[in-house]
Amino acid sequence: MNGAQSLIRTLVDSGVEVCFSNPGTSEMxxxxxxDSVPEMRGVLALFEGVVTGAADGYARITGKPAATxxxxxxGLGNGLANLHNTRRAHTPVVNVIGDHATYHKPLDAPLESDIDALTGWLEGWSRRSGHTKDVGADAAAAVAAAQDAPGRIASLILPAxxxxGEGGETCAPIPPRAPQPVDATTVKAVAEALRSGEPVALLIGGDACHEAGLLATSRIAQATGAKAFTETFPARLERGAGLPNIERLGYLAEQAKYQLDGVRHLIIAGTRAPVSFFAYPGTPSELTPDGAQVHVLATPGQDVTTALGEVAALVAADTEPALQEATRPAVPSGPLTPQNWVDAIGALLPENAVIVDETNTSGLLLPAATAGAPRHDVLTLTGGAIGYGMPVAVGAAVAAPRRxxxxxxxxxxxxxxxxxxxTQARENLDVTTVVLNNNAYAxxxxELQRVGAAGDxxxxxxxxxxxxxxxxxxxxxxxxxVPATRATTAEELAEQFARAVAEPGPHLIDAAVPPLL
Amino acid sequence: MNGAQSLIRTLVDSGVEVCFSNPGTSEMxxxxxxDSVPEMRGVLALFEGVVTGAADGYARITGKPAATxxxxxxGLGNGLANLHNTRRAHTPVVNVIGDHATYHKPLDAPLESDIDALTGWLEGWSRRSGHTKDVGADAAAAVAAAQDAPGRIASLILPAxxxxGEGGETCAPIPPRAPQPVDATTVKAVAEALRSGEPVALLIGGDACHEAGLLATSRIAQATGAKAFTETFPARLERGAGLPNIERLGYLAEQAKYQLDGVRHLIIAGTRAPVSFFAYPGTPSELTPDGAQVHVLATPGQDVTTALGEVAALVAADTEPALQEATRPAVPSGPLTPQNWVDAIGALLPENAVIVDETNTSGLLLPAATAGAPRHDVLTLTGGAIGYGMPVAVGAAVAAPRRxxxxxxxxxxxxxxxxxxxTQARENLDVTTVVLNNNAYAxxxxELQRVGAAGDxxxxxxxxxxxxxxxxxxxxxxxxxVPATRATTAEELAEQFARAVAEPGPHLIDAAVPPLL
Known part of the structure; x- marks a missing residue:
């Protein structure tokens, strides 16, 4: 078998079943x-930013990597922005980046460039496959590296x-590194802070945003009176009726400061101490309240779910979590507004949905409107590089064809x-896109006001x-x-949304929602 | 004035009049x-690949840089692919890349990344502005660096x-480095090779593809019998009736080998010795014929136009150039084919046009059909990173509103x-786009055949x-x-094309041209 065949065979053996692709001559x-490894599904995208975003979305839902x-x-350059979001999400992704043949590279042909400089920017794992016989082993190493806790981008540069070349060898799967346990001393120290009688806030992220972590967090909060927040942009947040409704820390520094006001102990679990998204003249960037003590229960590479369970066992042994009741807004009416469009979504969100949220300002009121909707996942813009939503929706739909x-x-x-x-149309993916069309970078x-920019x-x-x-x-x-409709009233949005989710395949609704501000 | 004002004022003073923009909070x-420097025109694009491609197209036409x-x-990541083409075109471009405030960077906020790693990938000039008072001087240095012969990408990283900050200072323009002269010994050696009586080919690129270089090249070829070619992908090639028609070296290695067959002396002027675009199994990548001697008359940083004139003075003092006669194909008819669509363009190309050519396989027959059309410029895909055409057309139209x-x-x-x-619609740019729609990555x-990929x-x-x-x-x-029409016959294409070029503003024609192969 040739190197390419050993690569794909090894990827499949290691559990990688989908390759989002935008190939060129060096990848032929x-x-x-x-065609020789039918277990690998190739999904074509027309731009590499779609390829990488789709791989991110796929892995956020399945917990395992797709290949690009x-x-x-x-080609890698075009995919970098969504890989930046992937890096911040700690999502496992395996990039296969074709390169010129080894003997062609020194000639500086038109498409030659320093690929390693770009993979370095990703701060993940990177390797250049030097010989055909090594390609299989390199692929198995890449899949393991991508899944080493907490998950990262692994990039394999593959010379043509x-x-x-003939002489490819497949390689058995390599087990990835599991999350590191949190030691008992740390768990005890956190429990003591929670029992201190002083105001405490618990900020959770990563895997703690899934059911088990949310339940433990809610029990801790119920038993101790601590406030609880998730990180501002979780990779995947489970929420809805029957789960604890843990508020997200606000995007605006003013919001976050209000949420954390008066806190003396800030417990960090599966994420990092909060900082503002951007700097603003005359405003501090760190959001931890002055004088508050920060306690790190678990870093992103550690087993945050178990650690939260252990803390809950110490401080909330007999306490039940607070579970969100099933409740929905009424189906709204009237011209679209920033409030009624989210009510329409909240009223009609189907069971077991995946929400890919890139609403930015238009979605400020979304969490409240969907809190009591049927249980669902929310994927968010972890790295702030816009253009993530449509590609991530592709990947999520490939990952979960029945959701x-x-x-x-x-x-x-x-x-x-x-x-x-x-790609949504080509693969007949069950994605309903609602574009909040306010004709502005709202x-x-x-932000033009917030940064105090002179002149306006x-x-x-x-x-x-x-x-x-x-x-x-x-x-x-x-x-x-993709079939599409335009909605200018809440009734139209509700009717079109209900129809779109009821029909298989992709749909788009162009919703004329005026700016919030 | 603040740093931003000193930056824009200095850019304008240095001759930079347009800024193609896709800003975010750090650029507010x-x-x-x-608004305080009205001489700078801001042009908004919805994606950074459009921003960078537009700056490339602008500079290819004007010879001076725009800012991004x-x-x-x-954001820089999204613009890299078209900057790769810019690097290969030796086009001057000044990137202004906003970064987090200096005190915000160490906090590793969501959008933080190693911007310097990306500017390094561009292999141009790069500087990080450390203090408000330095911003003006850094801007003047960037504009000069971009224009140092033969032209390059200059990237200025601007912390918020x-x-x-207040205390910005403008800076006077800094003269860029002019092209280096070619020494007399080199000119004489090239003249001797041309007089050797052995088969000679002259391969010209860069500025030699403009009128003066083409005229000298043609005179040399007429006087000595040398073959003459332009590089495969010139940044800007002047051609049409009244100019010498110098054939481009073929994209396919097979074509190029045929063109250079039997050559014993290969003279390189303003470009590099030719190599194939990709490697193919069992095929050499260098296109210089075996045993041929390579003579470098001028590298891309040297004054190739003067050097060609000096060679012509030595070997072709009394020889006139061969000028292309004005001749056009007839307006074609029938269902669209790879031949008749180019005839429609050749028949109807308006005076003084700029052709932005990203036709790939569909355009193989284009040069012959347009050779005798009215004089025009052709911009080509210098770096092979696709997605260059529409953005470069934006920049060319901003640069030359009357063409x-x-x-x-x-x-x-x-x-x-x-x-x-x-952006074409927003700026009412006079761009006529013809999309060769063959529903394939033809x-x-x-290439799948040419690389000998096993299986098909x-x-x-x-x-x-x-x-x-x-x-x-x-x-x-x-x-x-953008108003658009669909053409399935040559008559429709001709009629729609004639109408589109006659009307101001952008138009698009979706042309159902079947694949060539």
């Missing part, structure tokens, strides 16, 4: 090898001649990776305006094979 | 400062606090940076297929505010 042997297939440095995927998407963000719609209008003239405002011409997402979606 | 003071405004590492810009575009490449159409179908099964072919669903570029363009 990989593409050809797909990328064409040389520029390593791929096409409805709801992509709540801002207009500006949507345009970064809009061709994801074509978040930047707000017409030319500045013009650079934050997405109107002139207005984007027509119905036509754009139809042009890529 | 730059955006606000636009990019948001942190992920350097931008918003018709014709973007001949492949379907697969178009989808990478499709939101460029919105070039990869060809249905799953491999599926990854090269852009049908299912077919892309409807009419709807996509209309969704972004």
């Amino acid at each position: 042997h990989f593409v050809a090898a797909l 297939l990328l064409h040389l440095g520029p 001649d390593a791929s096409w 409805p995927v709801i992509n709540l998407e801002s207009d500006g963000s949507a345009m970064y990776t809009i061709s994801a719609l074509w 978040i930047l209008r707000m 003239g017409p030319r500045a405002k013009d650079l934050l305006d997405l109107g002139r011409p207005d984007l027509d997402f119905v036509k754009i979606a139809e042009g890529m094979g | 003071h730059f955006v606000a400062a636009l 405004l990019l948001h942190l590492g992920p 606090d350097a931008s918003w 018709p810009v014709i973007n001949l575009e492949s379907d697969g490449s178009a989808m990478y940076t499709i939101s460029a159409l919105w 070039i990869l179908r060809m 099964g249905p799953r491999a072919k599926d990854l090269l297929d852009l049908g299912r669903p077919d892309l409807d570029f009419v709807k996509i363009a209309e969704g972004m505010g």
Whole structure:
């Protein structure tokens, strides 16, 4: 077998079953090898940012990596922004990056570039496969590295001649490193802080945002009176009726400061001490209240779920968690507003949904409206690099073909990776996209004020305006094979949303929601 | 004035008049400062790959840099692929990349990343502005560095606090380094090779592809019998009736080998010795014929135009150049084919056009059909990173508002940076886009054969297929505010093309041209 065949066979043996792909000439042997390993599903995307975002979404839902297939440095470059989000989500992803044949590289052909500089930027695991016989072993190492707790990006650079050479050897799966346990002293110290009688807040992230962590957190909060928050942008947050409803720490520093006001002990579990997203003149960037003591229960690489359970056993042995009741907003009516569009989603969210949330300013009221909806997952913009939503929805839908995927998407963000719609159509993915179309980079209008930027003239405002011409997402979606409708009232949104989730396959709703601010 | 104001004022004083922008929060003071320096034109794009490609196209036409405004590492990441093409084109571009405030960086906020690693990948000039008072001087240095012969990417990383701080100082323009002269010995040695009586080929690139270089090259070829070629992918090639018609070296190694067959002396002027785009199993990558001697007349940083003139003075003092006669194909008819669509363009190309060519396989017959058309510029895909055409057309149209810009575009490449159409509509740019819609990555179908990939099964072919669903570029363009039509016959294409170039503003034609192969 050739190197490409040994690569795909080894990936499949290691549990990697999907390869999101945008290939070029240097990857043609990989593409050809797909026919010799039918267990690997190739999913084509029209842009590498869709490829990498889809791999992220797939892994957030399944907990295991997909592969990406990328064409040389520029192909990886196009995929970097969504990989930045992946890095912040601690999602396992295996990049396969085709490179020129080893003897071709020194010639500095037009597409030659320093791929290793780009994989270095990802701060994950990276290896260049030097010889055909090593490709299988390198692939098994990549899959293990991607899954070493807490999960990371593993990049395998594959020269064309390593791929096409004969003498490939498959490699058995390599077990990844499990999360490290938290020692008993740390657990005890946290329990003592919780019993101190002083105000305590618990900030959870990573795997603690899944059911077991949420239940332990709620028990701790109920027993001790501690406030509890999830990190601002969790990779995957389980929520809805029957689960504890743990509030997210606010994106705006003002919100977060209000939430943490008066806290004397801040317990960090599976995430890091909070900092503001951006700096603002004259405002501190660290959000831990002055004088508060920070207690790290578990870092992202540690077993946060077990540790929270142990803390709960010490401080909340007889306490039940507070579970969210099933409750929904009424189906709203009237012209669309920032409040009634979220009510429509809350009223009609189907069972077992995955919400891919890139609503930015438009979604400020979403968490309250969906808190008591049927149980669902929420995926969020972990790294702040916009254009994540549509690709992540592709990956989530490939990962969970029997779950409805709801992509709540801002207009500006949507345009970064809009061709994801074509992949949704091609693969007939059950994704309902609602574009909050306010014809503006609304978040930047707000930020222009918040940073205290001198002047606020017409030319500045013009650079934050997405109107002139207005984007027509119905036509754009139809042009890529996705049925689409436009909603200007809450009734229309509710009716179109209900129909879209009831029908299999992708749908898009262009919702004329005015800006919040 | 604050740092942002000193930056924009210095850029304008140094001759930078346009800033292609996709800002975020860290760039808000730059955006606000636009109102205090009205000489700087801000042009908004919905994706950073459009921003960087537009800056490339602008500089290819004007010969001077535009600025880009990019948001942190992920924003630069999205712009890298087109900057790769810029690097290969030796185009001057000044990137302004906003970064977190200096005191915010160590906190590793969600959008934090190693921006310097990405600017390093560009292999140009890069500097981080440390203090507000230095921003102006750094900006002047960046503009000079970008224009140092032969032109490069200069990246200025601008921390938010350097931008918003008071105490900014403007800086006078710094003269860039002019092209280095070629010494007389080299000129004489080349003249001797041309007079050797052995078969000679002259391969020109860079500025030699403009009028003066082409005229000298033609005179040399006429006088000595040498073959003459331009590099395969010139940044800007002047051609058409009244200019010498110098053939481009073929993209396919087989073509190039045929063109250079039998050559004993290969003279390189303003480019590098030719290598194949990709490696193929069992095929050499260097295209210089075995046994041929390579003579470098001028490297890309040298004054190739003067050097060619000096060679011509030695070997062709009394020889006139061969000038292309004005001749056009007839307006064609019948269902669209790979031959007749290029005839329609050749028949109807307006005066003084700029052709942005990303036709890939569909355009193989284009040069012959347009050779005798009115004089025009052709911009090509210098670095091979697809998705360059639509953004470069934006920049070319901003640079030359009185010239018709014709973007001949492949379907697969178009989808990478499709939101460029919105900027074309917003700025009412005179761009006529013809999308060659063959529902396939046709070039990869060809490459799958050429690399000798084992197997050619249905799953491999599926990854090269852009049908299912077919892309409807009419709807996509209309969704972004660009009027569009569909052509399935040569008559329709000719009629629609003539109308589009006659009307101001952007137009798109979705042309159903079947694959060449």
